Amino acid sequence: MSGLVVIIIGAFIVCLLCGLPVVIAMAAGAIIPSFVGMAGATNFSALVRSIFGSAENTTLIAIPLFILAGNIMSEGQIAKKLYDVFAYFVGNKTGGLPCAAVMTCLFYGAISGSAPATAAAVGGMTFPLLVRLGYEKNFVAALIATAGGLGVIIPPSIPFVLYSSSTNVSLGDMFTAGFLPGFLMGFLLMAYCVIYCRKPGRENKEMLSKHYSELHKMGLRKVFLDGIWALLSPIIVLGGIYAGIFTPTEAACASVVYSLVVSIFVYKSIRLKDLPRIMAVSIKGLAPICLILPLATAFGRVLVMLKAPAALSEFIATYFNSRPLVLFAVLVIFFILGMFIDTAPAIVVMAPILLPTMQMLGVNLIHFGVIMTVCLAIGCVTPPFGVNLFVTSSISKVPPMTIGKKSFGMIGVFTIALLIITYVPAICTIFL
Template sequence: MSVGLIFIIFAIGMAVSVPIGVVLGLLAVLPNLFDPTFPANAQLVLRSMLGGVDSFPILALPMFILSGIIMARGGVSKKLFDVFSFFIGNKTAGLPIAVIVTCLFYGAISGSGPATTAAVGSMTIPILVSLGYDKVFSTALVAVAGGLGVIIPPSIPFILYGMTSGASVGKLFIGGVLPGLLIGACLMVYAYYYCRTRGEDKEKLQAHYHAIKSQGFLKVFKDSFWALLTPVIILGSIYSGVASPTEAATISVVYSLVISLFAYKTMKFKDIIPVFKESIATYAPLLFILAAAVAFARVLTLMQAPQQVAAAITSVFTTKLSVLIVINVLLLFVGMVMDTGPAILILTPILVPIVTAVGVDPVHFGIVMVVNLAIGFVTPPVGINLFVGSSLTGVPVVEIAKKAMPFIYAFLIALVAITFIPEITLLLTR
């Protein structure tokens, strides 16, 4: 069975909406069914699946998912938004920019794009609409800014990439800081331009700003202190070497529970079991996809797919610049039709040897890869952040996608800089 036929079957499975975990599992055993001499029999595939998820770094995934859900239930995003609004709420585009900054901070808590969109959007979109901002614009803003959740560390896709490529997860986390800030800055520039040209309801904005300002800085800071401390504890423990990413994920669960139960009292003990059930329901499908993708990657390796794809690309594109351009285009397309996790698990073993052969640092490429796929959160047909935003506001996905296009262009500008200026990624890792 040829590698080309494998990918054709994969594309057909995706086109007819077969669950991706099922497609990957079937494709892992298919070559042996066609050719019994092929070494990847059912037993090997099963061992690969079990061995692939029996990994200490992978434990960080359910922990970050759980802590993100706890923070969402605990209303942490509201605390963050209030403190940023206190400082810039009276400026042009102040509140949209405060939303982007809130997504940056919340991304450093949840590690998930959809979780960031849901937690921040459920709280900020009604506020923006009540203050005169267009509902579609507000929804698009949160949907795109929610993509920062997978770039600002800790990031679930970074963990998956590190596990698959062998790159240091800690370095990926550190390297993601400046790219995340750059993307956030690009989004803020467009938000400012939009509000400057379209105008804002200054009367409503001033009333909202004075309502927050009247509370006084000490009260606003006191209310938001534990929320602001969350990324400091999580990232500080990783960067200082006190804890590994997996250990930091466990710390984040304990910390989020403590502040939600005792500091903010926004959760009760009876809410813990439903939160755990929700996290299990969220992680279980990802775990099966993860296991199937590991087995599928193992089969592709035995079929020498990475070498064949590398030979096909390098036979046409020979320079570092051309290879990066082609891979960026490929990843942007993949992000449109495939979720981030499976895309990383499938493509990393294929693409990493290609980029390292032309002199690209694996950590740099990992961040380029995740930024590309993050754009897929807001591009149809998959565009999960679009669907999250639509579920929050009732705005059709197509309308959100249209309004999101200028934000996506801003994202792409940052992507070009991140791709071709490696120091943006690697400066803090050295």
């Protein structure tokens, strides 16, 4: 049986190395046992049943709704309103405007729940502005790609929804646990921006001063009133969850309604005739997840039938004799995994497999979920296949590998934050 596990995982890896989509790789791993006559193996009809059966989980309804809300607010110029508010207060400081971009990613992540969506929405607005004001375009592209990863840490987070669905861990607790880690990562990234911009020649003080003066001519009242509706969005959605007014799934619905009202009637940046196009874009973003979830479930089920989780727990218990070492091994695994696989399949496949091991070691499962998500958030910007590299490249016209190389210092900052989050669990659990 252990040999079959190796064959299945080997087939999965070979498919990925050959450039096949993740869904094909998982389908191949799920079907192989049926060809070798394994009792209870997943056949094609079982895969089809799994596709429809996975839709019965009501928690997953939050995913398309958060994607739709994020796209509505992207079209509605919510990111620009947020950015102007932050730039008004820090635009005259060293590294102030890059820090404002990071703050905008933090707040926009609390709207979209997605790293690529955050990078696309904030980058589409801030990249041309920052380059026009004299910042090096490679630095700006790397900053947006890295800061976009905050979109999966700050709740509401789509990876948190997937983790909760895969492990039956409370989604509300996952959202609560994500706050401090997200702000820690954002704070360290802003500190990096300040240190980076202190070197002479990296900021055009004259152009920045002119831009800051133009922004201040609008007055605090106008800037704040213009941005208050954008600032209220995450407060209303997350406040409603923590106050017990609605569930996370209902909060996703409230996010869509709020974003529509603000974009159509307040900012008037979206017209009713734009909605079909926005919904079509949202459906395209959701479609890969709809394919990945059932196939990942089937793939994971096959590995459970082959007792892969038990074998993994036994291997870890044999070769790693302490919790810190086990957690470090998990960090390395997910750090590497994030370079090649998107967040959704990585969580859905690996979380159930590693869960018994974490329970055996007494690791808090909410803390473990945050660790996984942070690792994969770093993977979003890690070469060679970090998705945010390609999203930002399409905006900046800078090659993905060039962005990746420029991101190394920022990835190092995120790695420091990851180690703190891993070995200081209270950062995740203090409010639980």
